[in-house]
Amino acid sequence: MMIIKDAIRERLGNKIIAWEEKSSRRVYFTVAKEDILEAARLLFKELGLRFAIASGADTTEALEILYHFSYDKNGEFYSVRVLLRDKAHPEIDSLARLFPGAEWIEREIWEMLGIKFKGHPNLKRLLLAEDWPEGNYPLRRESS
Amino acid sequence: MSHKVIVPIGPYHPLQEEPEFFQLYVEGERVVDIDIIIGYNHRGIEKLAEDKHFDQVPYLVERICGICSSSHPYAYCLAVEDLLGGEANVVPERALYIRTLIDELQRIHSHLLWLGLAGHFIGYNTVWMWAWKYREPVLDCFEMITGNRNNYAMFKVGGVRRDIKDDDIPVLKKAMDDLVPALDLFRGAVMDDPVIQARLKGAGILTKAQAIDWCVVGPTARASGVNIDVRRDEPYGAIDRLNWNVIVEREGDVFAKTIVRILEMYESVNIIRQCLKGLPPGEIDADVREIPAGEGIGRVEAPRGECFHYVRSDGTNRPVRLKVRAPSYMNVASDKVGAVGGTISDATLTLAAVDPCYCCTERVTVLNKTDNKKIMNGWDLIRLSQEKTRKLEESLKNGRL
Numbered sequence: 165m166m167i168i169k170d171a172i173r174e175r176l177g178n179k180i181i182a183w184e185e186k187s188s189r190r191v192y193f194t195v196a197k198e199d200i201l202e203a204a205r206l207l208f209k210e211l212g213l214r215f216a217i218a219s220g221a222d223t224t225e226a227l228e229i230l231y232h233f234s235y236d237k238n239g240e241f242y243s244v245r246v247l248l249r250d251k252a253h254p255e256i257d258s259l260a261r262l263f264p265g266a267e268w269i270e271r272e273i274w275e276m277l278g279i280k281f282k283g284h285p286n287l288k289r290l291l292l293a294e295d296w297p298e299g300n301y302p303l304r305r306e307s308s
Numbered sequence: 309m310s311h312k313v314i315v316p317i318g319p320y321h322p323l324q325e326e327p328e329f330f331q332l333y334v335e336g337e338r339v340v341d342i343d344i345i346i347g348y349n350h351r352g353i354e355k356l357a358e359d360k361h362f363d364q365v366p367y368l369v370e371r372i373c374g375i376c377s378s379s380h381p382y383a384y385c386l387a388v389e390d391l392l393g394g395e396a397n398v399v400p401e402r403a404l405y406i407r408t409l410i411d412e413l414q415r416i417h418s419h420l421l422w423l424g425l426a427g428h429f430i431g432y433n434t435v436w437m438w439a440w441k442y443r444e445p446v447l448d449c450f451e452m453i454t455g456n457r458n459n460y461a462m463f464k465v466g467g468v469r470r471d472i473k474d475d476d477i478p479v480l481k482k483a484m485d486d487l488v489p490a491l492d493l494f495r496g497a498v499m500d501d502p503v504i505q506a507r508l509k510g511a512g513i514l515t516k517a518q519a520i521d522w523c524v525v526g527p528t529a530r531a532s533g534v535n536i537d538v539r540r541d542e543p544y545g546a547i548d549r550l551n552w553n554v555i556v557e558r559e560g561d562v563f564a565k566t567i568v569r570i571l572e573m574y575e576s577v578n579i580i581r582q583c584l585k586g587l588p589p590g591e592i593d594a595d596v597r598e599i600p601a602g603e604g605i606g607r608v609e610a611p612r613g614e615c616f617h618y619v620r621s622d623g624t625n626r627p628v629r630l631k632v633r634a635p636s637y638m639n640v641a642s643d644k645v646g647a648v649g650g651t652i653s654d655a656t657l658t659l660a661a662v663d664p665c666y667c668c669t670e671r672v673t674v675l676n677k678t679d680n681k682k683i684m685n686g687w688d689l690i691r692l693s694q695e696k697t698r699k700l701e702e703s704l705k706n707g708r709l
Contacts, residue, residue: 187394189542190605214536215523216607217638219618219631230618232605236535239542241605265523268641269633291347302355 168211168235172242175206182245189238192230194245197256200231203244204259207233213242215265220273222305227254227277248279258284276303312340330643330659337651342644357630362388362599362621366463369617369632374458375421378414379610380632381463382407383617386544386606388465388599391621395544400591403467408545409583410453410462411608412576416487417446418611419569419576422660423494426566429657430507431694435497442490445483452476467593477584484577484584491577495570498563506700508563512646512658515560522642525635526613527568528662532560538609550582562654562661599625610635612662636662653696656689 169191173180179202182194195203207213213233221228231244248254258281259266270281271290278301281287289296313334329348333341353372357365366381373380389395395404420443427435447457453472454460462468472480498504514524519532529536537554539547555571557564601623608615613635620629639662647658 186602187390190390192603214520216614216616217631217633219629221620221629221631232616232618234541234607234614236541241542241607243605263521263523264644265521265638265641268637289347291350293347293350302352 168213168240168242171211172206175210176203179203189240190243191240192243192245194247197246197248200244200246201257201259201262204231204262207242207244208263211235215259215263216241218259218266218269218273220277220279220303222277222303224305225249227251227279229256229273229279231259253280254278255280255282257282258287260284275301277301278304330647332647332652332655334652337653339647339650339652339655342647344640344643346640354630354632357627359626361625362465362627365627365630366465367461369630370459370461370463372632372634375418376414376610376612376615377459378410378462379608379615380617380634382411382544383606383608383610383615383632384619384630385463385465386608387604387617387619388606388621389604390606391599391602391604391619392465392596398594398596399467400594401546401588402471402590403592403594404546405583405587406468406472406592407463408547408550409472409580410450410460410468411545412579412583413446413449415576415611416573417443417450419573420446422569422611423566426562426657426660429660429690429693430504431697432497432504435494438490438493442487445486449480449483452479464593465599466596467591469593471592472587477587481581481584484580487577488574491570491573498566498570502704503697503700505563506704507697508566508657509559509561511562511654512650512661513559513561514642514646516558518642518645519560522638522645524613524639524642524662526609526611526639527565527572528613528639528642530555531557531564531568533558536614538607538614542607544608546583546586547579549586550579552579552582562657565661599623612636613639652689653692656693 176195179195179199180193181196184192186192208215213235216232216234218229218231226247226249229246233242235242246256248256256279258270260270261283267286268290270284271287273279274281274287275289275292314331329345331343331345332339353368357368360368365384369380369384370377386395389398392398420439424436424439427433427439450460451457453476454462454470462470514528514532516533519529519534525536533556535554535556540554552575555568555575557568599621601621603620606617615635616633618631619627622628643659643662647655650658
């Protein structure tokens with residue numbers, strides 16, 4: 165069986181800023197936002213991982229996105245962490261260009277945290293009501 | 309032929325966590341495009357969870373969905389336990405068996421619910437009545453074990469909240485024994501009926517490549533030949549101690565999705581029987597008090613597919629972030645390819661085949677695109693679907709099928 169951990173570390177090399185194995189099935193690693201398309205292409209297209217979901221969070225110093233990929237052949241779960249430090253204008257490349265399964269969650273993160281996804285085919289609101297005020301992002305810290 | 313019509317389906321359906329509004333673009337009989345709008349019932353549960361302490365969150369997330377209402381608290385507990393070092397290292401053995409038993413009972417009741425409504429949509433109201441009739445004893449089992457027919461409040465971090473009494477075990481065993489003939493009945497009705505085959509085969513096909521690209525999960529993926537099941541891929545509860553099979557079909561049409569769900573119920577019965585047989589004595593709760601700082605991921609194979617929870621703790625008694633992804637979030641989006649290219653009489657069935665709730669389709673309206681004049685309502689569309697089945701029956705009688 166292909167060893168996914170080794171393949172990722174070898175192919176992404178020093179683009180991996182941090183690597184943490186919290187347990188045998190939980191790997192978290194950090195890449196720069198410029199490298200997210202390359203990382204996602206490797207995981208999804210080449211290594212055949214399934215995109216489970218992405219989760220955005222507002223840590224006080226940065227906006228953070230975790231892209232969760234599942235290797236269903238052995239239950240390993242890879243979460244790719246990206247930190248967006250420019251909270252005034254957070255933006256990152258859209259993964260929806262690679263696979264349509266990312267379209268909805270990027271719309272959700274955009275409306276909830278105000279992160280812009282460059283190249284998204286249809287970046288409009290998914291869950292929030294039409295009359296929700298512009299520029300108010302409910303999952304940002306300042307909105308709690 | 310080029311008379312283009314918009315068919316809006318939705319927006320409300322109260323059973324499932326994601327009310328949907330499907331806008332079908334139709335040319336003649338054929339669906340040419342579809343717009344899916346969700347968010348009508350967005351309750352901000354992820355945000356609400358930030359103000360609950362760790363023990364309160366299971367009750368909150370249980371209310372995301374009334375049908376797979378144990379999957380969300382289970383996935384949440386798994387996420388917190390992942391943070392604590394893994395379910396197997398935290399939860400007592402007996403609780404693992406009870407968790408798996410609840411998980412599988414829920415799968416049976418959910419699949420029976422779906423089967424009944426699918427039967428109703430194609431005009432087989434007997435299947436509807438039967439499926440719901442045989443679902444009742446399953447709900448009775450839930451009531452006996454948990455005190456509730458739905459929203460069971462069984463799960464807590466570190467274990468379960470109620471034990472299964474020894475007196476209940478024979479009753480549960482008998483309920484499972486009684487269910488098998490009913491499942492045989494459904495399997496026979498679906499697999500041997502030429503009209504159902506003609507009606508469901510080839511409808512709403514999702515190819516394997518599309519299933520992978522849209523990242524679908526659960527029976528929707530397994531019916532398209534994508535061999536995934538969280539229970540096998542990352543076992544939780546007592547499932548890795550038991551013998552059972554993952555059901556995979558290749559065709560990706562509504563028929564394959566139906567077969568997957570029917571055969572899965574046999575596996576669930578099988579799993580429940582093994583749980584009852586092997587239920588070990590002991591504690592049911594590890595009494596977890598402190599949640600340290602950290603992050604964890606929990607996943608459960610809900611009846612509709614992988615249910616995902618991500619929890620982050622900063623060491624206080626509340627999660628700083630809870631991310632919930634229900635399986636339908638991925639599956640419903642794939643209707644974009646499943647329904648397009650099919651006929652309008654298959655649309656209700658195709659949209660229903662991923663197992664979202666059906667109440668939405670009862671609110672279907674057909675609008676003429678030029679003047680937005682209503683030309684059909686929801687019942688008309690269901691009637692259209694049922695009529696197609698009647699026509700197939702007629703042609704079968706005349707030997708033309």
